[in-house]
Structures are given as C-alpha cells and as structure tokens.
Amino acid sequence: MSEITSSHNNSEFQIIERPEPIVRADAVAHVVFARRDVDTMARFLQDFGFRPLENPSRETRYFRGYGTLPFCVEVIPSSEDDFIGFALVAKDANDLETLAKYDGLQVESCDGPGGGMRVRFTDPDGRRVDLIHGFSPVPALTTRDQLLPVNSPLQARRVNATVRTPVQPSPVFRIGHVVLQSPNFDVTVDWYMRRFGFIPTDVQAVDDGRPALGFFRLDRGAEPADHHSLAVLAGPSKTMLHVSTETLDIDALGQGQQFLRARGWTHFWGIGRHQLGSQVFDYWKDPVGDEWEHYSDGDLMTAEYPTGYHKLRRGGLWEWGDDIPDSMRPPEDIPENAPPEVKALIQALLVPPRPWLR
Numbered sequence: 001m002s003e004i005t006s007s008h009n010n011s012e013f014q015i016i017e018r019p020e021p022i023v024r025a026d027a028v029a030h031v032v033f034a035r036r037d038v039d040t041m042a043r044f045l046q047d048f049g050f051r052p053l054e055n056p057s058r059e060t061r062y063f064r065g066y067g068t069l070p071f072c073v074e075v076i077p078s079s080e081d082d083f084i085g086f087a088l089v090a091k092d093a094n095d096l097e098t099l100a101k102y103d104g105l106q107v108e109s110c111d112g113p114g115g116g117m118r119v120r121f122t123d124p125d126g127r128r129v130d131l132i133h134g135f136s137p138v139p140a141l142t143t144r145d146q147l148l149p150v151n152s153p154l155q156a157r158r159v160n161a162t163v164r165t166p167v168q169p170s171p172v173f174r175i176g177h178v179v180l181q182s183p184n185f186d187v188t189v190d191w192y193m194r195r196f197g198f199i200p201t202d203v204q205a206v207d208d209g210r211p212a213l214g215f216f217r218l219d220r221g222a223e224p225a226d227h228h229s230l231a232v233l234a235g236p237s238k239t240m241l242h243v244s245t246e247t248l249d250i251d252a253l254g255q256g257q258q259f260l261r262a263r264g265w266t267h268f269w270g271i272g273r274h275q276l277g278s279q280v281f282d283y284w285k286d287p288v289g290d291e292w293e294h295y296s297d298g299d300l301m302t303a304e305y306p307t308g309y310h311k312l313r314r315g316g317l318w319e320w321g322d323d324i325p326d327s328m329r330p331p332e333d334i335p336e337n338a339p340p341e342v343k344a345l346i347q348a349l350l351v352p353p354r355p356w357l358r
C-alpha cells in the first residue's frame, strides 16, 4: 500500500526548473556545528559511531568516519549551539576557481585536517557552504568487511554461521545528507542547483502543486549518487532538520541503536524504512536536540533518472515502521494567522498516514 501519487512532469505539480549548473559537486565532505558543551557533544558523536581526531593545538574538535575522508564532523566551541553549515567535495580543482569567480569570492587554504583548498559561500539563508578540493584522504578504518549473508525461504546463504552483533557504536562511514528548512524555498533550491549541480530526485508538493519538500542528488553523470545529498523543506524559519550518516548494513544500524540506548541517549524515530530514498533509518537526538540519522541500504541514482513529483503526505515519509514522533506532528488546530504556505503544509501532514492511524 502506498500513500504516494507519483508522476513525472504531471501538470498538477509545479515543476522545479533545474538551471544550468556552474559546477557539479561530487560528494558531501563534512558538517560543522557550534556547541557550548563540546565535551558532551564529543561523547555523543563517539557513541554515534564517529572517531575523534587528535587536535591538541586547538579547541575545535574533529571527528572522522570509517571511510577515507579526513573528517566528517567539526565541532567549534561557542557561546551558543548552532548548525554552522557543511562542505561539498569538488570534482576538479578548476571548479573552485570557476565558482569563486562566479560569486566574486577567493580560493583559500582549508584549515582542517587533510588540508586542501576551499571556496566559502553563504547560502540564501545564511549557512556556510564550503566547496573543497585537494585534501589528503586517509586510509579507511577496518570494520566487519563483509555484509552478513541473509537467509531467505528461497535461498540458504548463511549455513553453519551465526549473526552476533557486538554492543559497539554503529560504524559510520560518511555524511549521507543534510536536510534544511528554508523560508525561501525557491531561492534556496535554485542557489544549490545552480552552483553545485544538484538534481531534484523527488519532490513532494502541497495540494495546490507548489513544492514543499525537495530531495536533491549530486550530478555524478553515469556514476551512481545517493538518492539525496540535500533535502529542503519549505518552512516558516531557517532550521537544520537533520544530518544523516551511512552505516554498514541493517545489522550495524540495529547494533548502533542498542549501543546508543545503553549509553542513555535520546532515541527519536525508527527503526523504519523511508519511502523516498528507501533508506532503513534510525534517528537520535544529540545533546542539544539536533537530529542525527543512521541509515543503510539507500537508493542510488545516475544523472539520467527522472524527477518524481508526489503529493506531500505524512505517510509518504516512511514505508514501514512507527508513525512519526509526536514532536514532528503538525498541530491539530491550524493557527488562524499562519501564512497560507504553512497552512497547506500542516493540512498535508494531517492526512492520516495509514487507515489504522490517526
């Protein structure tokens, strides 16, 4: 059963026009947070599956994943808790020059682990976005190196072997995607598509056809890209909704949940499977309440995959698993003074997701 009505270039939806990109970014590199209590944030990130890097000369903390990026998370001590922004990897050193020239910016040296060069942008809502290139990759960390063979009624793949997941953090390989809320949806998505080549993979629209939630992937040509590296929700304020990280497989995801529960962190939503992107997900809150997602088994698309347009419904957020947490639910009574776009968003999310749910 699916709540989604799907179509390609159907006239009931307002199409997102993709501008000609100036460059095409290749990957998400890292995310940057400001935190009042860096030590507690560091403890959360390690329990979540990142590994701290030694940085004795500076107060800023860096955390790497199990993949080859020099770091995935930067935490800057601050008088306030905030999401500063994120970095994308350029395919080519010339891309930095090209995009710097377009916006009248400078190419400068990166000051984090791995070095390299960067151009630092500010998106239309004021977030920092770095495009980086030429950093030194690091050797991948060893983890269980094979997916666990899965038995089914149709095939015996694991014989005389058991499944035993250790009570350890889920190994996190990299940042998968960042989800932003923007009060300037059209301007913001155009800004990201134009500069970095993002392609709308799936778009959910409110009842009058206006896009409300867009999932954007990187343009890697014939190479597969994650279903989305960036998602943008049209909302009343500028917010970071969550950061998602890829772990090894579904057992590693369950192992991570067990470990985070044992360490007393706040669980938010999951385990379930998303609809758009198909990831098996598990969401956790960091010490200040920002959401972090573990995922595995997400969809991969090449550049030619067509954009899907769908009606935004709460039921379209997940395929199986628990209903969204109460704090994600819209108010039952739509505020009289809410702007029309917020009313439309609330109305869409109030549609019962399944016949047996309210």
Ligand SMILES: [Fe+2]
Pocket: 177, 179, 242, 244, 293
């Ligand atoms: Fe996500």
